[in-house]
Amino acid sequence: MNDRIVRMASSLLLLCLFCLGSVKAGKLLVVPSDGSHWTGMRPLVEELGRRGNQVVVVIPEASLSMGPSEHTTTLTYPVPYTKTQLQEQVNAGVTTLTSTDLSTDLARFQSFINTMDLLNVLITRNAEGLLSNKTLMKKLQDYNFDAILTDPFEPVGAIAGEYLSIPAIYIQTSHPCGVDALASQCPIPASYVPQAFTHFTDRMNFWQRSVNLARTLFQPMACRRMFARADEIASHVLQRKTSMVEIMSRAALWFVHSDFAFTFPHPLMPNMIIVGGMDSKKANPLSQVFS
Numbered sequence: 476m477n478d479r480i481v482r483m484a485s486s487l488l489l490l491c492l493f494c495l496g497s498v499k500a501g502k503l504l505v506v507p508s509d510g511s512h513w514t515g516m517r518p519l520v521e522e523l524g525r526r527g528n529q530v531v532v533v534i535p536e537a538s539l540s541m542g543p544s545e546h547t548t549t550l551t552y553p554v555p556y557t558k559t560q561l562q563e564q565v566n567a568g569v570t571t572l573t574s575t576d577l578s579t580d581l582a583r584f585q586s587f588i589n590t591m592d593l594l595n596v597l598i599t600r601n602a603e604g605l606l607s608n609k610t611l612m613k614k615l616q617d618y619n620f621d622a623i624l625t626d627p628f629e630p631v632g633a634i635a636g637e638y639l640s641i642p643a644i645y646i647q648t649s650h651p652c653g654v655d656a657l658a659s660q661c662p663i664p665a666s667y668v669p670q671a672f673t674h675f676t677d678r679m680n681f682w683q684r685s686v687n688l689a690r691t692l693f694q695p696m697a698c699r700r701m702f703a704r705a706d707e708i709a710s711h712v713l714q715r716k717t718s719m720v721e722i723m724s725r726a727a728l729w730f731v732h733s734d735f736a737f738t739f740p741h742p743l744m745p746n747m748i749i750v751g752g753m754d755s756k757k758a759n760p761l762s763q764v765f766s
């Protein structure tokens with residue numbers, strides 16, 4: 476099963492490289508996000524490097540889990556915090572989020588808004604470190620990359636890709652404010668697709684559908700809250716009034732790091748490709764001996 480998904484994902488990936496017009500090896504800029512985001516995308520990045528593409532990964536000097544990867548070049552940029560401070564900040568955020576009351580629909584809605592406000596600060600901590608580093612940005616420009624692969628969770632990669640005017644490939648699991656659906660104008664029927672944080676399933680009663688409809692209508696506002704700082708930074712860097720939703724609406728491809736075995740059915744746009752399971756290792760055969 477896993478093997479099939481891996482093979483399917485790699486043929487899709489090849490197909491995508493054809494779409495980008497680079498049948499031969501290409502030059503790819505990678506701006507990953509920390510933690511599980513990086514763990515999920517690292518196998519893909521290393522495989523692209525192993526197949527002869529020039530892959531340059533740009534990461535902050537301090538991070539929880541990011542570091543050099545195989546078959547790639549890693550560039551780092553200074554950031555105004557240490558790994559310990561970052562760990563403390565993340566722990567504090569997790570403690571706040573896990574200690575909140577989630578017993579009612581209203582409490583979950585309140586918690587969702589609080590999460591957006593918390594992320595607003597957390598996801599922009601690296602943006603200025605990279606984007607205002609003129610030497611490094613010039614260096615990235617001189618590489619003449621064919622495309623950028625980045626996680627839309629942290630806006631720094633998306634802004635860098637827009638600044639460099641190269642096609643953007645986004646890879647993500649499930650985005651907190653659903654920016655993929657919003658930016659690509661993907662239909663999300665509120666009667667059938669439960670929004671994140673609602674704890675609903677695809678079978679909702681009338682009350683749940685009403686709450687889910689309110690949440691669906693609220694998504695654009697949620698993204699504005701989550702990306703409030705990012706929108707300002709993007710407007711400053713690109714020297715025009717813009718927003719992350721607008722930047723991401725020009726996505727070349729969305730790799731969705733998920734699988735319909737784990738999520739409720741929902742529509743996808745033609746440039747969205749499910750790649751869940753891609754990084755799974757080949758399973759060892761089961762032991763024939765039962766004890």
Ligand SMILES: *[C@@H]1O[C@H](CO)[C@@H](O)[C@H](O)[C@H]1NC(C)=O
Nearest residue numbers: 550551552553608609610611
């Ligand atoms: C920019 O990044 C380089 C490393 O890529 C670093 O040596 C340099 O100090 C940075 N410049 C600033 C102004 O932070």
